[in-house]
Amino acid sequence: DTEVTQTPKHLVMGMTNKKSLKCEQHMGHRAMYWYKQKAKKPPELMFVYSYEKLSINESVPSRFSPECPNSSLLNLHLHALQPEDSALYLCASSQGPFGNTIYFGEGSWLTVV
Amino acid sequence: AQTVTQSQPEMSVQEAETVTLSCTYDTSESDYYLFWYKQPPSRQMILVIRQEAYKQQNATENRFSVNFQKAAKSFSLKISDSQLGDAAMYFCAYDYGGSQGNLIFGKGTKLSVKP
Numbered sequence: 001d002t003e004v005t006q007t008p009k010h011l012v013m014g015m016t017n018k019k020s021l022k023c024e025q026h027m028g029h030r031a032m033y034w035y036k037q038k039a040k041k042p043p044e045l046m047f048v049y050s051y052e053k054l055s056i057n058e059s060v061p062s063r064f065s066p067e068c069p070n071s072s073l074l075n076l077h078l079h080a081l082q083p084e085d086s087a088l089y090l091c092a093s094s095q096g097p098f099g100n101t102i103y104f105g106e107g108s109w110l111t112v113v
Numbered sequence: 114a115q116t117v118t119q120s121q122p123e124m125s126v127q128e129a130e131t132v133t134l135s136c137t138y139d140t141s142e143s144d145y146y147l148f149w150y151k152q153p154p155s156r157q158m159i160l161v162i163r164q165e166a167y168k169q170q171n172a173t174e175n176r177f178s179v180n181f182q183k184a185a186k187s188f189s190l191k192i193s194d195s196q197l198g199d200a201a202m203y204f205c206a207y208d209y210g211g212s213q214g215n216l217i218f219g220k221g222t223k224l225s226v227k228p
Contacts, residue, residue, distance in 0.1 A: 042204055042218030043158070088156060098210035099146045099165070104158035 003027050004105035006091050012111045013081065021076040021108045023091030031097045032074040034066060035090040037107070043090055049074060050097040081112045115140055117207050119219035126195045127227050133180075134190045134222045136205030143167075145209040147181070147188045148216070153201040161203070164188065192224075200226045 004025045013019045025032060031050040035043035047066040048055040054066065063085075065077040074091055088107045094100040116139045126132035138147070149161040164172045164181050171179050176193045192199055205219040 040202075040221075042221055043216075045215045048215070090158065092158075099208060101148070101160050101163055102216060103160070104150075106155070106157045109156075 004091055004093055004103050006089075006105035006108050008108060009106065010109050010111075012113060013078065014113055015081060015083075017081075018077070018079045020078065021089055021091075021110070023074040023076075023105060024072055025074075025091075025093040025103070026072070027093060027095075027103065028071075029093035029095050029103075030071060031094045031100075032068065032071075033090075033092040033094075033102065034064075034074065034076050035092060035104075037088040037090055039088075047076075048097065078110070081110075083112050086110055086112045115142075115207060115209060115217050117205055117217050117219040119203075119205050119222050121222045122220070123223045123225070125225045125227060126192070126199075128195055128197060130195055131191060131193045132195055132224065134192075134203055134205075134224065136188045136190070136219055138186050138188065138205075138207045138217075140186065140207065140209060142209040145207060147179075148206040148208070149177070149179070149188075149190045150204045150206060150218075151199075151201045152204065152221075153198075158204070162190065195226050197226050197228060200224055 007022045034046040037043040046060045049068040067075040090107045091105040092102045094102045118137045145166045147164040150158045180189045202221045204221045206216045
């Protein structure tokens with residue numbers, strides 16, 4: 001059973017829509033992550049919240065916006081996405097940012113039409 | 114630059130046999146961590162095994178073990194008594210603490226298990 005819960009599991013959205021992906025972890029971890037994964041590729045880090053401080057992968061476009069309401073919740077707000085943004089979005093958490101096992105959720109599969 | 118290389122895009126093993134997946138990495142750091150993750154078709158990334166670079170002893174987890182050669186920067190995964198449920202994509206990953214703890218992944222090895 002995963003202790004990192006992501007909703008929704010599947011999302012189809014138009015290029016003008018605004019939607020959000022949600023993630024919750026129940027392990028008391030202080031670092032949470034968003035990764036993007038294209039088919040047959042490894043995950044790519046998008047954002048890290050570590051001890052409530054945000055770090056951004058500078059290659060991530062501004063149409064992706066993370067939000068961390070508290071240490072257990074992590075949202076990814078989506079606006080004006082492009083078809084090439086269609087991918088599996090993985091949320092993950094760990095006790096801290098270095099050396100600790102990163103636990104992944106089951107992912108949210110996003111399709112942009 | 115930190116890189117992780119998995120030279121075998123695909124591997125196949127007979128059920129109950131042993132298979133070894135290779136991984137090499139490039140680093141100038143002395144303190145770091147290495148991981149093997151498994152991603153079955155269900156998509157969830159699951160930790161298989163974790164190795165601390167300052168520990169010479171190879172990590173083991175039941176049927177899974179690693180051969181960690183620090184000088185050679187090699188970190189191979191051995192799966193013994195392979196089972197059908199081992200079929201998945203396997204990613205080798207490296208964490209040196211840079212960029213807020215980003216994991217650097219290899220491109221993955223797709224493992225098939227034949228009954």
